[in-house]
Amino acid sequence: MAGIELTERAARRIAEIMKDEPAGSMLRISVQGGGCSGFQYAFDVDAARQDDDVVVERDGAGVLVDEMSLQYMEGAVIDFVDDLIGQSFKIENPQAQASCGCGVSFTI
Template sequence: MTPITLTSRAARRINEIMGAEPPGSMLRISVNGGGCSGFQYAFDIARDRAEDDLAVEQDGATVLVDPTSLPYMEGATIDFVNDLIGQSFKIENPQATASCGCGTSFSL
């Protein structure tokens, strides 16, 4: 399995967000059916880590991915961008064959 990578920019932003949350909070990213391309990413704050979650850690930030979502995210890089159209987490997913303009929906 190819690991999921978390950039230092994403880790910095996650740490900023988690600073306003209870201690031990983590970012959970999951893949759900839906969106304009077939699948979409969901971002949530999690306080508990399931035994079978993958935990990706970088610079003190932790991202959790559940085992159902993991095959859809294998080899992905999670980044944070701040550009003219706004700020957002961006996932570069080598398995995605297409994605929509919003960046949170993709197809395989």
């Protein structure tokens, strides 16, 4: 599982999203340079698995993480939250030393 965990809520939400996507599509989470804290997460739907992708699965839902992003996400927990501010995937990353208020940008 590459040291990345999907919560039950995240798996349920991913399954809901994928119902309307082409067969075989998965959620791709990657780490990119940028954002207000140095790195940021990107979320995309991808039907093509690359050779260096790691697949994190739970309850039939899958997430693709490329090898480069994996080094920044080792030990992370991917959750889905629905609160007054809105709905979003939330990543608790033990490698992040700081993150911005939006929770999408972080520093290592």
